[in-house]
Amino acid sequence: xxxKLNNLRFWQLVKVKIxxxxxxxxxxxxxxxxxxxxxxxxxxxxxxxxxxxxxxxxSENFIAxxxxxxxxxxxxxxxxxxxxxxxxxxxxxxxxIDIPKLFFPLVVIGQDLVKTFFVFMLMLSIxxxxxxxxxxxxxxxxxxxxxxxxxxxxxxxxFASFVPFLPxxxxxxxxxxxxxxxxxxxxxxxxxxxxxxxxxxxFFNPLAAAIDMYRDIxxxxxxxxxxxxxxxxxxxxxxxxxxIFLIRKFDHNYPRLVLQ
Amino acid sequence: MPVQETCIRLExxxxxxxSRKGFFRYSKHRALNNxxxxxxxGETLGVIGRNGCGKSTLLKLLSGxxxxxxGSIKSYVKHVSLQSLQTGFDSQLSGRNNAILMxxxxxxxxxxxxxxxxxxxxxxxLGNSFxxxxxxxxxxxxxxxxxxxxxxxxxxxxxxxxxxxxxDKSFRIKAEAVISERISSEQTVVxxxxxxxxxKRVCQRAVWLDQGEVIKVGMAEDLVDEYEQYSLGA
Numbered sequence: 001x002x003x004k005l006n007n008l009r010f011w012q013l014v015k016v017k018i019x020x021x022x023x024x025x026x027x028x029x030x031x032x033x034x035x036x037x038x039x040x041x042x043x044x045x046x047x048x049x050x051x052x053x054x055x056x057x058x059s060e061n062f063i064a065x066x067x068x069x070x071x072x073x074x075x076x077x078x079x080x081x082x083x084x085x086x087x088x089x090x091x092x093x094x095x096x097i098d099i100p101k102l103f104f105p106l107v108v109i110g111q112d113l114v115k116t117f118f119v120f121m122l123m124l125s126i127x128x129x130x131x132x133x134x135x136x137x138x139x140x141x142x143x144x145x146x147x148x149x150x151x152x153x154x155x156x157x158x159f160a161s162f163v164p165f166l167p168x169x170x171x172x173x174x175x176x177x178x179x180x181x182x183x184x185x186x187x188x189x190x191x192x193x194x195x196x197x198x199x200x201x202x203f204f205n206p207l208a209a210a211i212d213m214y215r216d217i218x219x220x221x222x223x224x225x226x227x228x229x230x231x232x233x234x235x236x237x238x239x240x241x242x243x244i245f246l247i248r249k250f251d252h253n254y255p256r257l258v259l260q
Numbered sequence: 261m262p263v264q265e266t267c268i269r270l271e272x273x274x275x276x277x278x279s280r281k282g283f284f285r286y287s288k289h290r291a292l293n294n295x296x297x298x299x300x301x302g303e304t305l306g307v308i309g310r311n312g313c314g315k316s317t318l319l320k321l322l323s324g325x326x327x328x329x330x331g332s333i334k335s336y337v338k339h340v341s342l343q344s345l346q347t348g349f350d351s352q353l354s355g356r357n358n359a360i361l362m363x364x365x366x367x368x369x370x371x372x373x374x375x376x377x378x379x380x381x382x383x384x385x386l387g388n389s390f391x392x393x394x395x396x397x398x399x400x401x402x403x404x405x406x407x408x409x410x411x412x413x414x415x416x417x418x419x420x421x422x423x424x425x426x427x428d429k430s431f432r433i434k435a436e437a438v439i440s441e442r443i444s445s446e447q448t449v450v451x452x453x454x455x456x457x458x459x460k461r462v463c464q465r466a467v468w469l470d471q472g473e474v475i476k477v478g479m480a481e482d483l484v485d486e487y488e489q490y491s492l493g494a
Contacts, residue, residue: 009364012364012369016361016364023353097342255320
């Protein structure tokens with residue numbers, strides 16, 4: 001049987017659902033939309049207090065360094081964690097309507113993307129006030145962020161497609177995001193601490209590469225290595241195609257899993 | 261009877277559910293076995309059987325939610341939908357926004373969803389509550405909203421499950437009136453019930469299902485009598 005939703009309507013639905021979810025989420029909290037910014041702002045404030053005030057020895061550079069690492073990492077960990085259980089939370093709906101299951105992780109990814117846009121804007125304005133002058137190079141953040149989006153989407157959809165079969169996988173997702181936090185050089189400078197042989201391997205991790213590029217762009221005004229960026233984007237794009245293939249293949253297995 | 265155009269054709273359909281019993285151990289449950297019948301355009305087909313006979317599995321197959329393990333289902337129509345949506349509401353959003361989402365989830369465009377809103381509001385009798393978050397709704401109000409959306413967004417084949425409640429008594433009467441109106445019109449309806457009387461009243465043909473197997477397919481009148489005799493005897 002064919003899906004009732006054609007492509008155009010499917011994307012229209014994803015868009016409307018994202019808008020509605022954002023609206024709904026904001027209405028749950030007293031300060032609604034402000035929380036999107038307040039939360040990362042609190043993170044930054046904590047770093048400032050710990051590293052800038054208590055551990056006085058660190059320079060202001062280090063705080064900027066942390067911000068450029070932590071904020072993109074938060075985007076990654078949020079999206080992957082939220083999306084991994086998205087099909088599980090959609091079970092009620094998928095048992096009443098025949099809907100492509102890709103819908104569920106896509107909505108989560110889109111929702112987090114909208115919030116991340118504002119968070120990045122906040123991050124950049126804080127860094128600006130800290131003395132990092134915006135330059136034309138800052139526009140290079142856009143392609144780097146797009147590569148990161150491809151990476152996030154592929155992992156989010158792969159996890160989302162497997163978690164319903166093995167709900168215990170959710171524990172692994174948590175461990176995995178933790179691992180990624182250490183493997184992406186958020187609290188240390190990989191270029192400084194890693195031996196050259198490991199460095200190549202280290203920057204195969206698209207998140208580590210993206211964070212490194214954000215730092216170069218924002219703190220040094222340096223453009224990213226376009227070759228590296230292209231290769232990573234192609235790799236992540238292929239992974240995304242595999243992820244979409246998987247979730248489509250299992251499309252009609254998910255409603256059954258609920259009954260197990 | 262004139263030559264009938266087929267909407268949905270089921271051929272030797274079988275569905276087996278696995279349920280997890282322990283560490284990688286599963287038990288199997290055969291929900292449907294070797295089920296074959298056709299749904300013709302414009303007819304009202306009754307599906308009758310006792311609880312646990314596989315009716316809800318059958319509805320999920322017809323609406324495309326489940327795929328059969330064996331056999332095949334061929335559908336020659338676009339929209340097959342359940343008469344009432346029970347879950348999937350976002351309780352933080354207003355009835356209006358939920359109605360838009362639901363209509364779009366049923367496969368309709370955004371424009372069509374917006375266009376149908378006044379009718380949905382009118383039919384659901386929600387009044388000012390339409391703009392209130394669904395979390396403030398009673399279960400009856402939710403049921404009315406779900407029913408109104410799926411009724412007013414036209415489907416090629418409508419799946420009606422009489423075991424699904426649709427709110428308070430006065431609304432139920434109205435709901436039944438709409439269903440009967442649909443049934444008497446060109447709408448193709450699959451009507452699932454365990455009451456023989458209802459099936460006799462509204463359906464031309466019927467399928468008798470027992471323990472996941474089709475006992476008989478035939479004219480509703482004769483089939484229901486046989487079913488009732490069998491049920492009494494059993």
